Amino acid sequence: MTTVAATSHVAHAHHDDRSFLRKYIFSTDHKIIGIQFLFVSLFFLLVGGLLAMQMRWQLGFPGKPMPGGGILPDTMAPGGVLLPEYYIQLVTMHGTFMVFFAIMPLLVGVYANFLIPLKIGAHDMAFPRINMASFWSALLAGLIMLAGFFVPDGAPRAGWTSYAPLSARPDLSGASYGQMLWCVSLVFLGLSSILGSLNYITTIINNRAPGMTWFRMPLSVWSLFITAILGLLALPVLSGAVIMLLFDQTIGTHFFDPVAGGQALLWQHLFWFFGHPEVYILILPAMGMVSDIISNGSRKPIFGYHSMVFAIVAIAFLGWIVWGHHMFMSGMNPTLGSSFMVSTLIIAVPSAIKTFNWMGTMWRGNLRFHVPMLNAVAFVAMFVIGGLSGIYMAATPVDMFIHDTYFIVAHLHYVLFGGSLFALFGAITYWYPKMFGKLMSEPWGKVHFWLTFVFYNLVFFPMHTLGMAGHMRRIYDPTQYDFLKPYQPLNEFISISAFALFAVQAIFALNFILSLKWGKKAPQNPWEDNGLEWSLPAPAPHGNWETVPTVYRGPYEFSSPQVPEDYLPQYRKLPTDREPARTPVAGH
Amino acid sequence: MHWWLPLKGSTFAGEIDGLFLAILIITGIAFVIVEAGLLWFVVKYRGRPGRKAYYTHGSTRAEVIWTAIPAVTMVALGLISNHYWVKIKGRNSVPPNAYPIAIHAKQFEWQVTYPGPDGQLGTADDFEVRNQLHVPVGRPVVVHLTSEDVIHSFFVPVFRVKQDAVPGMNINVWFQATVPGTYELGCAELCGLGHYRMRAQVFVHTQEEFDAWMKQAAKGGATS
Numbered sequence: 095m096t097t098v099a100a101t102s103h104v105a106h107a108h109h110d111d112r113s114f115l116r117k118y119i120f121s122t123d124h125k126i127i128g129i130q131f132l133f134v135s136l137f138f139l140l141v142g143g144l145l146a147m148q149m150r151w152q153l154g155f156p157g158k159p160m161p162g163g164g165i166l167p168d169t170m171a172p173g174g175v176l177l178p179e180y181y182i183q184l185v186t187m188h189g190t191f192m193v194f195f196a197i198m199p200l201l202v203g204v205y206a207n208f209l210i211p212l213k214i215g216a217h218d219m220a221f222p223r224i225n226m227a228s229f230w231s232a233l234l235a236g237l238i239m240l241a242g243f244f245v246p247d248g249a250p251r252a253g254w255t256s257y258a259p260l261s262a263r264p265d266l267s268g269a270s271y272g273q274m275l276w277c278v279s280l281v282f283l284g285l286s287s288i289l290g291s292l293n294y295i296t297t298i299i300n301n302r303a304p305g306m307t308w309f310r311m312p313l314s315v316w317s318l319f320i321t322a323i324l325g326l327l328a329l330p331v332l333s334g335a336v337i338m339l340l341f342d343q344t345i346g347t348h349f350f351d352p353v354a355g356g357q358a359l360l361w362q363h364l365f366w367f368f369g370h371p372e373v374y375i376l377i378l379p380a381m382g383m384v385s386d387i388i389s390n391g392s393r394k395p396i397f398g399y400h401s402m403v404f405a406i407v408a409i410a411f412l413g414w415i416v417w418g419h420h421m422f423m424s425g426m427n428p429t430l431g432s433s434f435m436v437s438t439l440i441i442a443v444p445s446a447i448k449t450f451n452w453m454g455t456m457w458r459g460n461l462r463f464h465v466p467m468l469n470a471v472a473f474v475a476m477f478v479i480g481g482l483s484g485i486y487m488a489a490t491p492v493d494m495f496i497h498d499t500y501f502i503v504a505h506l507h508y509v510l511f512g513g514s515l516f517a518l519f520g521a522i523t524y525w526y527p528k529m530f531g532k533l534m535s536e537p538w539g540k541v542h543f544w545l546t547f548v549f550y551n552l553v554f555f556p557m558h559t560l561g562m563a564g565h566m567r568r569i570y571d572p573t574q575y576d577f578l579k580p581y582q583p584l585n586e587f588i589s590i591s592a593f594a595l596f597a598v599q600a601i602f603a604l605n606f607i608l609s610l611k612w613g614k615k616a617p618q619n620p621w622e623d624n625g626l627e628w629s630l631p632a633p634a635p636h637g638n639w640e641t642v643p644t645v646y647r648g649p650y651e652f653s654s655p656q657v658p659e660d661y662l663p664q665y666r667k668l669p670t671d672r673e674p675a676r677t678p679v680a681g682h
Numbered sequence: 683m684h685w686w687l688p689l690k691g692s693t694f695a696g697e698i699d700g701l702f703l704a705i706l707i708i709t710g711i712a713f714v715i716v717e718a719g720l721l722w723f724v725v726k727y728r729g730r731p732g733r734k735a736y737y738t739h740g741s742t743r744a745e746v747i748w749t750a751i752p753a754v755t756m757v758a759l760g761l762i763s764n765h766y767w768v769k770i771k772g773r774n775s776v777p778p779n780a781y782p783i784a785i786h787a788k789q790f791e792w793q794v795t796y797p798g799p800d801g802q803l804g805t806a807d808d809f810e811v812r813n814q815l816h817v818p819v820g821r822p823v824v825v826h827l828t829s830e831d832v833i834h835s836f837f838v839p840v841f842r843v844k845q846d847a848v849p850g851m852n853i854n855v856w857f858q859a860t861v862p863g864t865y866e867l868g869c870a871e872l873c874g875l876g877h878y879r880m881r882a883q884v885f886v887h888t889q890e891e892f893d894a895w896m897k898q899a900a901k902g903g904a905t906s
Contacts, residue, residue, distance in 0.1 A: 352850025564839030
């Protein structure tokens, strides 16, 4: 670390003379790596959205030629009419891209990288080159996954959960190379996450600035720390499972195929043992960043900081003992169903603690509705719906009816879109000035927020009704069923709303891209926040600080009676503050 | 189109719907508290110049309250749910007098094997009908569920019953139909490109109708 500090000192004293390639492409700077993750995962978010639009076309207007569908080859949509085998590729790839290549890297790849060193007062990650490897491994994984559409037999067709034996047997799924690429891609993705997690954990433990004690860390850093532990422990399970699946597909093993003595349910146990912690990887960082933004927007310290930290830890711990709730109807021993039901219901407790503490933070605040705050409050409002709808499927007898219906689709989108994505719209707007030195447009940010909020609810709320009618997931043509025919107008309504939801994202994309060049120049601390990152110029330079700042207090000292203004940065020394004892830190 | 759950067609449909309603009430209360509270705070505490927020780091009493209430509610809900779960899907839940039917799922059809006039599966008078499930009303039926190839899921919405059919496993699932009529059985687990059309018809007959159908079908005229 001393060498990094020394070189960055020199670099600042003169000017940054690294070549373009070193600075922006093969960078070891955590901020640039975060920005690389941002561009790549926004691209994959767009891909996932385009896939969803095609699905919604088929569901709203089954069998009708899709506008613009003529450009697709006959193996996907002859004459623009989607084929059932293409539809299940869309189902599979939409889920895969959104979970593994959009939401997860947006939350972790972008913000763990960008925020951790800036918020704890470090010059960079503990292992900058491993960090670079983590990005390139993730990009490679994404490209391999995308390649699935261009190989013979097309993309994988077994859903993002890849249930075996459908996923293990090309003769049964009809997908061959695509299904193998799915496995290979996730091995690289797992590698990326493991390398990243190692780095985040090490950096947070070792490289905190003087005075940055554990309980002075912002909740965003706490949640990213716990998320990294989940990632480090969960991703190897996925890697092991997909390698076994790849062996089943290619070299004739039968781990998951009962025809030769394998176990079909083994895949589900392995997948969900990874998969449920993964669900929390997809929400905990969002909760952390929302906590930072709500405290800032309320101009009030976060309510119940310690409870918030313990709730994060509790959710992460419970995340390891609930995987069986995805398998209530799988033929697993029903007695196991009872215990998984109870552990699952208990997750409502830390979730409630978090929700009420966010509300407690806003209570008697002096609310500023900047774009990040709007999105953060929407996060709370929507996460509550997703959390509460989870109780229906946790109750095993009710799950018997709604399992694998649109009720589940509604639930997971309320958490992942209403939760994680709204948090991300907020986070992107909030830290954009520190990334690029410019502010995104405030009025356009508000227009985007309100339109997204309305259309989002028009798309996903009616899906609860479809689920209550028994509408199955992942079916290509609901009109095949007499009992679903009356619901076709609702499906059409959802599809039209979905097209509108997709269209208004152009506002966000344009705001993001155009502000890079024409955005208002950002002041150093545009949101009047307390975090260490706001002590840096915008954009923050390579190596961050010449001398790391000293931390005198927690991150949420808004409206403190000690100062006349309504914020009190962690790095600001008041006459009453004492210098923290400098604890020897490994690596320095 | 209607906005509530479908027809209650089995003995446990009422119990499941009741539990659904109970959860709707509990979550409805939580939903209203949170959303109304958020809205109220957003309006009441909107920023005004010259005002400063109330400086507080929290309240232990509040934390205890909003930890304890959800905890007690969830444990109670878990106990109630488990009562019905054991009754409906527990290992010993299949009624001893249940009428046996074997269903073998394969891409993309349901092969339904009936016990024939002797009422016993595995005897010479068994016969098979594709994509038609005939059951008598008012009598428990146990389905021996198997799969040929991949995982399928046996789902009859009006019975509120769902059970995956897993290759390599023989899973028993039971129900007791209560309303005669014609319904649909669908596959609820992605099983390949024909997943969406893996459907069958379910006929709930009165006992006399069922006996008559059985007699005719066993002779080889296996259509309804």
